[in-house]
Amino acid sequence: MDEPPRSAPMSASVPPGGGPGRIDRRAIVDGFPLFVPAVPFGFVVGVAVVESEMPAVVGWSTSLTIFAGASQLATVTLAGVATLWAVAVAALVVNSRHVMYSAALAPTFRHQPTWFRWVAPFFLIDQVFALVALRPDGSPASFRRYYLTLGVFFYLMWLAAVSLGMVVGPAIPTGWRLDVAPAVMFTGMVVISLTRSPAVVAAVVAAAVAFLAAGLPDRLGILVGAGAGVLAGAVAEARLVNDRAITDEQEFTP
Amino acid sequence: MNMSTAFVLTIVIALGTYLLRAVPALLLADRELPVPVQRALRNVGPAVLAALVVVSVASTADGGIEVEVAEVAALVAAGVVAWWRRNLIWSLLAGMAALWVTLVLV
Structure with missing residues (x-):
């Protein structure tokens, strides 16, 4: 990922202002291996849409409007079973970790229109x-192209996976245990991202606390574990700075 | 559930999901965050993904905690290969292979 992004002279798939209106082929190359394990999850959502109390077309449309697997799964499985408020709250709580992603990207967004x-x-x-967190900071324009190419790529592929899942999902043997694939993939991603000791501290503490909190409803254990991990990582960062007596403010300037 | 109720429900959830993802970035983008906060935010990725993995394999539908040997074998194999090869595809293949082998053996 060190080389400058190569752009493919293909049709514009990013909104106006996104540079020369080209897709970033590098983003597709990086994104594809991550999409493969998401396919079985898309199938699970597709099957749940078919079995939902909700009209299938509305359940299917959550891939267009919500675009968050766990929230979609909560929505279609609880609709008609729980009260409307309970459905909405559960669907939002299962993806509350996105708040942390958003905060983490804020410094990068500073340089964006x-x-x-x-x-x-x-x-x-x-x-x-x-x-995008693994990606070394490039120019704002190349970051934008990379981000939007990834976003649109996952959006279209996810829609395809859920649609296909509604048709063929029920035929896949559960014995293949494809439901474990996303966890396996995220494990690989975590390990690859552990290049600095505070990141190791953050991941280990997050995993340990998440395990203890795994019984909480609505997958709240993710948030509790992640919060503990981020705090522990922050303490480790501070110790690292004290130990080496360095100021690393420069690292944060893209 | 009728069509209009279902549709309104999904739109409300879609809006809420968008706000969860957008509000922190929109509010914080133009502020200079204190250095300790910036440092803390650097480890959001590893922390959230590690917690996500653990909860997805350890929690059961009825609110219990249960760990399956084959799943642990899969995650360990994926982690070791990711560390060794620094490659996601190999990591995924190793993890799924370990899962299937363990399911057969155990």
Whole structure:
């Protein structure tokens, strides 16, 4: 990812102002391996849409409007089963970790135009966050192209996976355990991102606390574990700075 | 559930999901965050993803905590290969292979 992004002279798929209106082929190359394990999850959502109390076309449309797997799953499975308020709250709580992604990207968004700041969050899913966080800071324009290419790529592929899941999902044997694939993939991503000791501290503490909190409803354990991990990481960062007596403010300037 | 109720419900959830993702970035983008906060935010990725993995394999539908040997084998294999090869595809293949082998053996 060190080389400058190569652009493919293909049709414009980014909003006006996104540079020369080209897609970033590098983003597709980076994004594809992350999409593969999301396919079975898309199938799970597709099957749930078919079985939902909600009209199938509305359940399907959540891929267009909500674009967040866990929230969509909560919405279609609880609709007609729980009260409307309970459905809405559960659907929002399961993805509350996105608040942390959003805060973490704020310093990067400082160098971006207003339209991008409003459009980009819609595409802020786990995979997009993980990839843009691993990416060394380039120019604002190349970051924008990379981000939007990833976002649109995952959006279209997710819609395809959920649609396909509604048709063929029920035929896949559960014995294949494809439901575990996203967790396996995220494990690989975490390990690859552990290049500094505070990140190791953050991940280990987050995992340990999340395990203890795994019984909480609505997957709140994710938020509790992540919060503990971020705090522990912050303490480790401070110790690192004290130990080496360095100021690392420069690292934050893209 | 009728069509209009379902549609309004999904739009409300879509709007809420968007706001969760947008508000922190929009509010914080033009502020100079204190250095300790900036440092803390650097580790959001590893922390959230690690917690996500653990909760997704350890929590059961009825609110319990349960760990399956095959899933642990899959995650360990994926982690070791990711560390060794620094490659997501190999990591994923190793993890799924370990899962299937363990399911057969255990």
